Structures are given as structure tokens and as C-alpha cells.
Amino acid sequence: MKVNMPVTENEVMMKDGTILVTRTNLKGVITYANDAFVEISGFSYDELIGKNHNMVRHPDMPAVAFQDLWESVKALRPWSQLVKNRTKSGDYYWVEAHVTPVYKQGVPVEYLSVRYAPSRAQVNEADTFYRELNGRRATTIRPVGLAKVIKAIKEISINKKAGMIAGAFLLPNIFLMKQFYDAQQLLPLAIVALLSTLACILGYRLVRDVTGSLGKATNMCYQMTDNNFRNKTDIDRNDLIGDFNRALYGMQVKLNADMAYMKQTGSESLRIKQALDNVSSCVMVANTNLEIIYMNDTVKSMFKNAEKDIQQQLPNFDADKLLGANIDQFHKNPAHQRGMVPNLQGTLTSELVIGSRHMNFVANPVLDESGSRIGTVVEWLDRTHEVKIEKEIENLVEGVKTGNLSARIEMADKDGFFEKLSQGINELTDGIEGVFSDINNTMHSMATGDLSNKITNEYEGVYDDCKGSINATIDKLADTVGQIRESADFINNSSQEIASGNNNLSERVEAQAASLEETASSMEELTSTVKNNADNAQQANQVASSARELAEKGGTVVISAVNAMAEINESSNKIAEIIGVIDEIAFQTNLLALNASVEAARAGEQGRGFSVVATEVRNLAQRSAAAARESKELIQTSIQRVRTGTEFVNETGVSLNEIVGGVKKVGDIISEIAAASIEQSQGIEQVNQAVSEMDEITQQNAALAEEASAASVSMSDQSTNMINLLQFFSFNGAPSPVNRAVDQQAPPPVSPKPTLHRMNKSQAKDMVGKSFVETSEDDEWDEF
Amino acid sequence: MANDAMGNQSNMSGQYLTFDLAGEMYGVEILKVQEIRGWEKVRNIPNAPDYIKGALNLRGEVVPIIDLRVRFAMENREFTPVTVVIILCVESEQGTNVIGVVADAVSDVLDIKLADIKEKPNLGSKIDTRFMRGIYVYKHNMIMLLNVDKLLNPDEFEGLPSLL
Numbered sequence: 035m036k037v038n039m040p041v042t043e044n045e046v047m048m049k050d051g052t053i054l055v056t057r058t059n060l061k062g063v064i065t066y067a068n069d070a071f072v073e074i075s076g077f078s079y080d081e082l083i084g085k086n087h088n089m090v091r092h093p094d095m096p097a098v099a100f101q102d103l104w105e106s107v108k109a110l111r112p113w114s115q116l117v118k119n120r121t122k123s124g125d126y127y128w129v130e131a132h133v134t135p136v137y138k139q140g141v142p143v144e145y146l147s148v149r150y151a152p153s154r155a156q157v158n159e160a161d162t163f164y165r166e167l168n169g170r171r172a173t174t175i176r177p178v179g180l181a182k183v184i185k186a187i188k189e190i191s192i193n194k195k196a197g198m199i200a201g202a203f204l205l206p207n208i209f210l211m212k213q214f215y216d217a218q219q220l221l222p223l224a225i226v227a228l229l230s231t232l233a234c235i236l237g238y239r240l241v242r243d244v245t246g247s248l249g250k251a252t253n254m255c256y257q258m259t260d261n262n263f264r265n266k267t268d269i270d271r272n273d274l275i276g277d278f279n280r281a282l283y284g285m286q287v288k289l290n291a292d293m294a295y296m297k298q299t300g301s302e303s304l305r306i307k308q309a310l311d312n313v314s315s316c317v318m319v320a321n322t323n324l325e326i327i328y329m330n331d332t333v334k335s336m337f338k339n340a341e342k343d344i345q346q347q348l349p350n351f352d353a354d355k356l357l358g359a360n361i362d363q364f365h366k367n368p369a370h371q372r373g374m375v376p377n378l379q380g381t382l383t384s385e386l387v388i389g390s391r392h393m394n395f396v397a398n399p400v401l402d403e404s405g406s407r408i409g410t411v412v413e414w415l416d417r418t419h420e421v422k423i424e425k426e427i428e429n430l431v432e433g434v435k436t437g438n439l440s441a442r443i444e445m446a447d448k449d450g451f452f453e454k455l456s457q458g459i460n461e462l463t464d465g466i467e468g469v470f471s472d473i474n475n476t477m478h479s480m481a482t483g484d485l486s487n488k489i490t491n492e493y494e495g496v497y498d499d500c501k502g503s504i505n506a507t508i509d510k511l512a513d514t515v516g517q518i519r520e521s522a523d524f525i526n527n528s529s530q531e532i533a534s535g536n537n538n539l540s541e542r543v544e545a546q547a548a549s550l551e552e553t554a555s556s557m558e559e560l561t562s563t564v565k566n567n568a569d570n571a572q573q574a575n576q577v578a579s580s581a582r583e584l585a586e587k588g589g590t591v592v593i594s595a596v597n598a599m600a601e602i603n604e605s606s607n608k609i610a611e612i613i614g615v616i617d618e619i620a621f622q623t624n625l626l627a628l629n630a631s632v633e634a635a636r637a638g639e640q641g642r643g644f645s646v647v648a649t650e651v652r653n654l655a656q657r658s659a660a661a662a663r664e665s666k667e668l669i670q671t672s673i674q675r676v677r678t679g680t681e682f683v684n685e686t687g688v689s690l691n692e693i694v695g696g697v698k699k700v701g702d703i704i705s706e707i708a709a710a711s712i713e714q715s716q717g718i719e720q721v722n723q724a725v726s727e728m729d730e731i732t733q734q735n736a737a738l739a740e741e742a743s744a745a746s747v748s749m750s751d752q753s754t755n756m757i758n759l760l761q762f763f764s765f766n767g768a769p770s771p772v773n774r775a776v777d778q779q780a781p782p783p784v785s786p787k788p789t790l791h792r793m794n795k796s797q798a799k800d801m802v803g804k805s806f807v808e809t810s811e812d813d814e815w816d817e818f
Numbered sequence: 819m820a821n822d823a824m825g826n827q828s829n830m831s832g833q834y835l836t837f838d839l840a841g842e843m844y845g846v847e848i849l850k851v852q853e854i855r856g857w858e859k860v861r862n863i864p865n866a867p868d869y870i871k872g873a874l875n876l877r878g879e880v881v882p883i884i885d886l887r888v889r890f891a892m893e894n895r896e897f898t899p900v901t902v903v904i905i906l907c908v909e910s911e912q913g914t915n916v917i918g919v920v921a922d923a924v925s926d927v928l929d930i931k932l933a934d935i936k937e938k939p940n941l942g943s944k945i946d947t948r949f950m951r952g953i954y955v956y957k958h959n960m961i962m963l964l965n966v967d968k969l970l971n972p973d974e975f976e977g978l979p980s981l982l
Contacts, residue, residue, distance in 0.1 A: 621856070621900060624924070628835065628854045631927040635833045635848040645833075649927065 037093050044125040046074060047151075051404070054129060054149035057136075062087045065144065069408055073322050076122030080325070080358045087147075092120040096167040102175045103133060107145055110135050115175075116152050116160035128157045137260050196241040200234060247275045251282055263290035316414035319400070322407055324361050336416055343389035343418075361412070378410065385417075392421040423452045430459060439467040469497050476504060485512040485765035512765040522756045529750040536743035543736040550729040557722040564718055568711030571704050578701035585693040592687035599680040606673040613666045620659035627652035831931040834954070836961055837904065837921035840892045843961040844921070845928065845954065850906050850966045852916060854924055857901040874903070874918055881905060883918040884970065898922070908970040917970045928961075930954050935963060 048054070054074065057066040067075070067082045075082065075090055082089075091100070095118050106113040112134040120126055129149035135142040152160075167175060176182070190198075207230040214223035254265040263286050267279045307328070310317050316333035320326050337344070337353040344351045382397040394415040402408045426443055433441045442463065443456040472489045479487035485508050489501045630648035634641030834845040835854075853876075860872030860883045869888035874881045883903060887894060900923040908915045935952035949969035954961045 618899065625854050625856060625902065628924055628927060631833070632835065632848055632851045632854065635927075645927075652927070 038089065038091055038120050039093065040124045041093060041120060041126065042124040046121060046125050046127040048074065048127060048129060048149075049406075050151050052151065054147075056087065056147045058087050058145050058147065060142065060144065062145075069321055071149075074121065074127055075119075076125075078323055078325050078358075078360070079321065079327070081122075090119045090121075092118045092126050094118050094126075094164065094168070096164055096175070098167060099164070099175050107133055107135055110142055116156055117149075118161075118164070128152050128160070130156065137256060139260065140256065192241060192245055196237060200237055203233065203237075204230060243275065247278065251278065254282060254286065258286055258289060261293070263287075263293065316416075318361075318412045318414065320361055320410045320412065322409060324410070326356055326359055326361055327409070329357055333414055336414060340388075340391050340393075340416060343391045346389040348388065390418065392417045423448070423456075427455070427459060430463070434463060434466065439463055439470065465497075469493065469500070473500070473504060476508070480508065480511070483762040483764055485515070485763055512763070515760060515763045515765070519757070519760050522753055522760055526750065526753040526757060529746055529753050533743060533746040533750050536739060536746045540736065540739035540743045543732060543739045547729065547732040547736050550725060550732050554722065554725045554729055557718060557725055561715060561718045561722060564711055564715045568708050568715060571708035571711055575701055575704040575708060578697050578704055582694055582697035582701060585690050585697055589687055589690040589694065592683050592690055595683045596680055596687065599676050599683060603673060603676045603680070606669050606676060610666060610669045610673065613662050613669060617659055617662035617666065620655045620662055623655035624652055624659065627655055831929050834928045834930050834961075834963060835904070836925040836928055836956075837902070838923045838925055839886055839890070839921050840895070843925060843956070843959050844886075845930070845961045845963045846904070846906065846966050847963075848927060850908070851904060852907050853905040855903045855905060855918070856899075857897050857903055857920065871920060876905065876916070876918075879916060881916045881918050883920060885920045887920070889969075895922070906966050906970060909967050910971050915970070919970070928954070928956060930956075930963075 052070045053068070054071040055066070055068040056064055056071055058064055064082050064085055064087050067079065072079050072082060077089075088100075099115060099117070103113045103115070112132065114130070114132045117129055117131040118126055119129060130152040132148045132150075134146055134148075136144050136146050207226055211223050211226050211230075214220070214226065250267060254267060257263075257265045265286060267283055269276065269280050269283050271279065310328070311330045313330060314332055315330075316336045317328075317330045318326055318333050319328035334353070334356075337356060341351065341353045378397060378399045380399075384395055384397075386393040386395060394417055396413045396415075398411050399407055400409040400411055430441055430443055433439070442460045445453065445456055445460075448456050468491070472491055476487055476489050479485075488505045488508055491501075492498075493501050627648045631645055631652065634645035634648050637644065833848040835848045835851050836843050836845040838844075858874070860874050862872045863870055863882070866872075866882075869885050871883045871885050874883050885894075886892075897920070902921055902924050903918045904921055904924070905916060905918045908917050935954050938947050938950040938952055941947055949965050951963040951965045954963055
């Protein structure tokens with residue numbers, strides 16, 4: 035027995051729904067394998083065809099299993115078992131294998147093997163079973179011993195079984211009938227005999243019916259395996275056998291229809307193959323292992339033509355041995371293609387350069403109805419000559435692109451489309467060369483400043499437009515240059531005026547800066563003065579405060595004085611009263627003295643002395659009265675004076691109060707002055723700061739004015755330069771204002787504008803005295 | 819010389835009480851003076867002449883008081899603290915009557931020699947000058963010496979007797 039080594043432990047799983055089909059002849063040599071089988075086996079189709087089927091056998095399979103297979107099929111019986119197969123690389127895969135002989139005219143001609151994907155439970159059971167068989171070196175996979183006997187009993191034919199059943203049934207009946215006969219009970223005997231006979235007849239008919247129907251059905255099945263689908267059977271019976279016949283008949287009709295469909299599909303495929311054989315495109319088909327399984331005539335002749343060129347690079351290439359060969363041979367790096375082509379989902383377009391041949395190939399995947407990959411169709415195109423012409427045209431176009439217009443395409447080896455194309459390209463190049471030569475000529479003249487050289491050749495279309503544009507450009511340029519010359523002249527004059535004006539401005543700004551600096555220092559002095567003022571006001575405020583206090587004290591003194599005066603007045607009044615009393619007393623005394631005199635006189639000579647006394651008393655009294663009168667007058671005067679003094683003191687008090695109020699007001703005013711001085715001081719500081727900023731800004735202005743002055747001077751220089759540059763251009767009959775401008779290069783009067791300015795200012799001043807009717811002059815003035 | 823002669827002629831002198839009335843000095847014989855009193859309010863006497871100020875109770879004796887200003891038709895004047903009432907003893911045919919006169923003030927008691935008394939001016943017969951005794955010149959002032967009896971003769975009073 036053949037042992038295929040080596041093996042690995044890798045299991046390749048069959049895809050669900052796929053069927054592996056092979057055909058072998060009666061010797062077991064493979065005559066056909068479907069793509070699924072080729073794919074899973076790992077061998078190529080060519081490697082499989084003509085080889086014995088045992089090349090895919092796995093060493094784990096017991097030999098007795100295959101022995102049983104051969105015994106079965108040689109006995110013309112189908113065989114079904116789980117089988118472990120080996121791939122080319124040593125991996126293994128499990129299949130549920132069905133092998134059946136195929137008949138032609140009732141004679142077996144070959145064996146058909148069909149394999150399905152097994153379930154894992156089946157695989158495990160079979161694996162265990164085969165390990166056990168290998169372990170005990172069994173000679174058969176069939177049941178042996180008692181199992182074999184039971185199996186043999188089970189498989190006894192229906193006729194034999196029916197005979198046995200009849201015998202078993204009849205023996206007791208015959209025994210019963212003999213009993214009845216012996217007992218001369220004829221009626222029961224007759225009934226039993228009748229029933230037994232009836233039962234035997236019915237049983238016989240039943241068995242014959244079943245076996246006859248089965249025989250017909252079997253015959254019909256064999257007819258169908260031999261592609262004969264027009265078998266008659268009884269489909270009108272209403273029993274179980276009728277059902278069986280109808281099912282079988284339905285199957286026959288379905289198979290016949292499928293067969294017709296298959297034939298149609300086959301003929302369609304054949305038609306397409308014929309068509310492909312005869313198309314002018316080069317078409318080649320490969321299976322999933324990238325082996326070439328079809329080539330049409332065109333591709334064959336194409337490869338035959340190119341064989342020598344290809345052999346330069348691929349020495350093993352043989353155009354006659356392509357069919358069945360792997361397309362790897364077209365590639366220097368087959369692994370790349372291996373990776374790419376089987377996974378191809380859409381169209382793959384590629385170019386190959388083999389030897390000196392340029393090949394285009396277009397690969398498309400071929401899919402079956404379920405969308406799985408069954409192969410690849412490849413179209414080839416030999417583009418070698420085309421590529422050569424393309425290269426030539428590309429070189430020319432590249433030359434034209436890079437400005438080389440002298441090259442032309444060789445016309446000798448061109449025909450057809452390429453001839454016309456090459457001729458067109460040459461003419462195109464001629465045209466472009468002429469146009470560019472003219473443009474170049476004119477532009478070169480422009481570059482040297484000559485604006486009189488225009489394009490005179492006649493052109494059409496865009497070239498004519500271009501010619502027109504260039505000529506218009508030259509005209510416009512000449513015009514523009516003329517205008518620029520005038521403008522430059524004007525700018526030159528203006529810039530010099532601006533320069534002098536900027537100089538003036540710069541000087542004025544500097545003067546302004548100096549004035550501002552003086553202002554700033556004045557402001558600082560003013561600040562210190564105001565600060566002094568504030569301090570003085572503060573001191574004045576303090577002085578006013580103390581003055582107010584003193585005035586208030588004076589007020590209290592005045593009040594005391596008034597009080598003292600009042601007291602003096604009171605005392606004086608009392609004195610006056612006292613004096614009055616004295617005066618009264620003096621008066622009374624006088625009266626008494628007079629009365630005494632009167633009495634003395636009456637007394638006559640006796641009263642003479644008394645009279646003298648009375649006279650003395652009267653004199654005293656009179657002196658007293660006089661003294662009292664004088665005192666009274668004095669006191670009256672004193673009282674009068676005290677009253678006047680009181681009034682004065684009161685007036686003083688009022689005045690002092692007014693003074694206090696006044697001093698208070700003075701104090702308030704001085705405080706306000708102090709506060710105002712402080713605010714003033716702050717204000718002045720701000721003003722000072724502002725003046726400093728103004729000073730800074732003015733200095734920046736001065737710097738800017740200087741820069742502007744410098745810039746305007748350089749602008750003036752630039753404009754002079756520009757005028758010099760513009761001299762470069764020359765054009766037809768144009769007057770050259772440049773010369774005039776250049777002649778005037780001596781600086782123009784420096785400050786005509788300021789003169790005008792002053793004049794207008796004086797005019798404006800004059801106009802103040804007159805009227806403002808003519809405002810236009812004012813506006814003009816304002817613009818300066 | 820003349821004075822000496824007159825002095826020799828009548829060497830006797832009399833004392834006169836002088837008093838002031840409306841700035842003029844008047845004098846009365848001191849012996850006619852009973853008493854000098856300060857002014858005090860008097861009991862008015864109805865239906866008496868306006869120069870009779872009223873009556874004064876002088877230690878039980880009713881004394882009529884005469885305002886000399888009014889009597890002499892002088893400008894009337896308020897009484898002052900120095901206004902005095904001079905109680906005079908008037909001798910008439912009916913006997914002695916005590917009558918008070920109001921003077922602005924008493925001045926002095928003068929010893930006047932009779933010779934020094936000038937005659938009253940002669941003003942004709944129509945003008946009554948009976949109440950004047952004479953004029954005494956004292957320190958450039960003319961002192962009119964009054965004849966109390968004539969001046970204060972109750973007969974001369976109108977309505978007075980009925981009162982009395």
C-alpha cells in the first residue's frame with residue numbers, strides 16, 4: 035500500500051456547501067477533478083490527472099477501509115465513509131466520501147467520487163474509530179461475529195422472509211386443521227382452511243407487489259444513471275407504492291430538466307469558448323492556482339511571435355507548453371503575483387516589459403454563482419511598436435516643452451494613424467517655431483529699448499491674437515513710457531519742491547521743539563511759584579486763625595469792660611443820690627439857719643450873737659450846698675462819660691464780632707485759596723507733563739520731518755535716476771520729453787511755495803478788512 | 819461922700835431876708851418873717867384867686883399861701899426842691915395876719931442900712947407901686963425890698979376874706 039509522507043498536524047477545513055468531485059476509471063486512475071478538489075488538494079490539475087487516486091491518501095487511514103471501498107465498488111455497490119485525506123504540503127482534511135460506479139448501457143465504466151464537508155461530531159467519531167482499527171490491525175471495517183450474524187439475518191431477502199412468515203403461520207393452522215379433521219369437526223376445519231388459503235394468497239400478492247414495484251423502481255434508477263429519463267411507471271396507484279412511484283417519477287422529471295439545463299449551459303459555455311478562440315484579442319484564463327487552463331488562438335500566435343524576445347529574459351519560456359503551466363513563469367518575482375492575483379476583486383491593469391517586448395495585461399476575477407473565486411481571465415496586448423512611436427513623440431514633445439523646436443519626427447517608418455499624427459506634430463512644431471522666432475525677435479528689440487520693431491508676419495487664431503497683443507503691448511508701452519517720462523519730469527520738479535518744503539518744515543518743527551522746551555521750563559517755575567502760593571496761603575490761614583482767636587478774646591474783654599462801666603455807672607448814680615441827700619441836708623440847714631436868723635433878729639440885741647452863729651451856719655450850709663452842687667455836676671459829667679464809654683465799648687464789641695466773622699471768612703477764603711493753589715499746582719503739573727509729551731512728540735515730529743526731508747531728497751534723486759533710465763527707450767517719431775527734463779537737472783527754485791504761501795496769507799489778512807465774498811481765495815489759502 | 823452923710827443921717831439898719839423869684843432878688847424885712855419852710859403840698863382853696871395856692875396848716879393855724887409869681891404876673895413855673903414858703907406876719911387894720919408866700923429860693927439875710935435903700939422909681943400915679951419899699955443894690959444886683967403889709971393886705975385879696 036502507498037504511504038504518502040510527510041504529514042503535518044495542520045487541518046484544512048472544507049468550506050460548507052462545496053462539493054469535491056473526482057472521476058476515476060475502473061483502475062482508480064483520476065480522469066477528472068473539479069476546481070474545489072484541485073484547490074483543497076494543493077496539487078495542480080495536471081499533477082492530478084492520470085495519477086492514481088491513492089496519491090491523496092493519508093497514512094492515518096487504515097488500509098482495510100480502502101480494501102472495503104474496493105470490495106464494495108467492485109460488487110457494484112456505492113460506498114460511503116468519512117475519509118482523512120492528505121494535501122500536497124502534508125496537511126490533512128476530512129471529507130464525507132461517497133463513491134459509486136457509473137454505468138453505460140448497464141455496464142459500469144467508471145467510479146464517481148463525491149465528497150461533502152463532515153460535521154465535527156462525525157469527524158471525532160471517525161477519528162476514534164480509525165485509531166481503534168489501526169490499533170487492533172483489523173482486517174475489515176465491517177461488523178464481525180455476532181454483529182455479522184445479526185446483520186445477515188437483517189438482510190435476508192423479502193421473499194425468504196415472506197416464506198418464513200407463511201411457514202410459521204401455516205404450521206399451527208395445519209396442526210389445528212388436523213385436530214379438527216381428527217375430531218371430524220368439518221365446519222371449523224373448512225373455515226380455518228379457507229381463511230388460511232385466503233391469507234396465503236393475500237400475503238403472496240402483497241410480497242409480489244412490493245418486490246415487483248421495488249424491482250421496477252431499481253431498474254428505473256439504473257436507467258436514470260444511464261441518462262435515460264423517459265421511463266414509465268405506474269403513477270395512478272392510490273396506495274403507498276403509488277406514492278413511492280410518484281416521488282420517483284417526480285425525481286426523474288426534475289433530473290431530466292436539470293440535465294437539459296446542464297446541457298444548455300454546457301453548450302453556451304462551448305459557444306463562448308469558440309467565440310473566445312476566434313477573437314483578435316489575446317485572452318487567457320487561469321484557475322485559482324494560477325495555472326493556465328485556456329488560451330485562445332490569438333494569444334498563442336502572439337506568444338509565438340514574441341517567444342524569442344521573451345526568452346532573452348526568461349530562457350525557460352516555451353510558447354507551446356503554456357497551456358496547463360503556471361503563469362508564475364511570466365514574472366521574475368512570482369510571490370508578488372501570488373499575493374496579488376488570487377485576491378483580485380476588480381480589474382487589474384498592468385504593464386510588463388519582458389525582453390524588449392512591452393506587454394499590457396488586464397486581469398479580471400472569474401466568480402461562480404455564489405460569488406466565490408474560480409479563476410482569472412487575462413487579456414494581453416503587445417504594445418512594443420506603439421511604445422517605440424510613443425517614445426519618439428514623447429521625446430519631441432519633451433523637446434518642445436523645454437524649448438527645443440529644431441527636432442522633427444522621422445516619417446519613414448510610420449504608417450496609418452501614427453504617420454498622420456507624426457506629420458501633424460511636425461507641422462505644429464514648425465508653426466510654433468515660426469511664431470516664437472518672431473516673438474523672440476520683437477521682444478529682443480524691446481529688451482534693448484527699441485519699441486519700433488513690431489511683428490509683421492500674418493498669423494491666424496490665437497497666434498494672431500498674440501501678435502496683436504504684443505504689438506498693442508509695444509504701442510501701449512511706448513505710450514506709457516512717454517507718459518511716464520512726462521510724469522517723471524513732473525515728479526522730479528515736485529520732489530525737489532517737496533524736499534525744500536520738508537526742510538522748512540523740519541526747521542520749523544525744531545523751532546517749535548525749542549519753544550516747547552522753554553515752555554516746559556517756564557511751567558516748572560510756575561509750578562514752584564504756585565506751590566509757594568499754596569504754602570503762603572496755608573500760613574496766612576494760620577495767621578487768620580490766630581487773629582480770629584485774638585478778636586474773640588477782645589470780644590470777651592469788651593463784655594467785661596461793658597460790665598465794669600455799668601458798675602461804675604451804678605456807683606456814680608449812688609454817689610449822685612448821696613450828693614442829693616447832702617444837698618438836701620444843706621438846704622434844710624440853710625432853712626434852719628435862716629429861721630434861726632429870723633429868730634435872732636426878733637430877739638433883737640440879745641439875738642445878735644445867735645444871729646452871727648446862724649449866719650455862720652448859713653454860710654456853711656451854703657458852702658455845703660455849693661460843694662454838693664459841684665459834686666453833682668461832676669458826677670453827672672462822670673455818668674455821662676461812662677455812658678458814652680459804654681456805648682463805645684459796645685460798638686467795639688460789635689466791631690470785634692464783625693472782625694471775628696470777617697477773619698473767619700478770610701480764613702475760609704485763604705483755605706480755598708490754598709486748596710485752589712494745590713489743585714492749580716496739580717493742574718500745572720499735568721500741563722507740565724502734557725507739555726513734556728508735546729515736547730517729546732514735537733521732537734519725534736522733528737525727527738520725522740528730518741526723515742521726510744531726507745526721503746524727499748532721495749526721492750528727488752530717484753526721480754532724476756528714473757528720468758535717466760527712461761532715456762533707454764526709443765520709439766517711432768515720439769518727441770523726447772526726457773531730454774528736456776534732463777536738461778533741467780539744475781535744482782529748481784527752492785521755495786516758491788512758501789513765498790506763495792506768505793503772499794496768500796497777506797492777501798487773506800487784507801481781505802479781513804474788506805469782505806469775505808471771494809471765499810475761493812480763502813479755500814486756496816487753506817489748502818496750503 | 820453922700821453915702822457917708824446919709825449914713826450919719828440915719829445910722830440905724832435893718833435885717834432883710836432876700837429871696838429869688840424868677841431870677842430877680844427880692845427882700846422882706848426879717849422882722850415880718852415868722853418862719854421859712856420848704857415847699858409842701860397845700861390844701862386847695864376853691865373859688866380863690868389863682869395867685870392863692872391854697873391853705874397850709876401851720877401848727878393849728880390856717881395860713882393862706884400866695885404864689886408871688888402869679889401875683890406879680892410872672893411866668894408860672896414848676897416847684898423845685900429849693901422852692902420855699904416864707905411865712906410872713908402881715909399887719910393891717912384888721913390886725914395881724916399870717917400869710918405864706920412861695921419863692922423860688924431863699925438867698926440870704928442882709929443887714930441893710932436904711933440910707934442905702936434907694937427910693938422906689940416913680941412910675942406915675944396909675945401904676946401901683948405901694949408894695950415896694952425901696953431898692954437896695956447889693957453886689958451889682960438890685961434887690962427889690964417889698965412892703966409886706968401893703969403887698970399882702972388881705973383887703974387887697976379878692977375872695978379871701980370870705981374864705982377866712
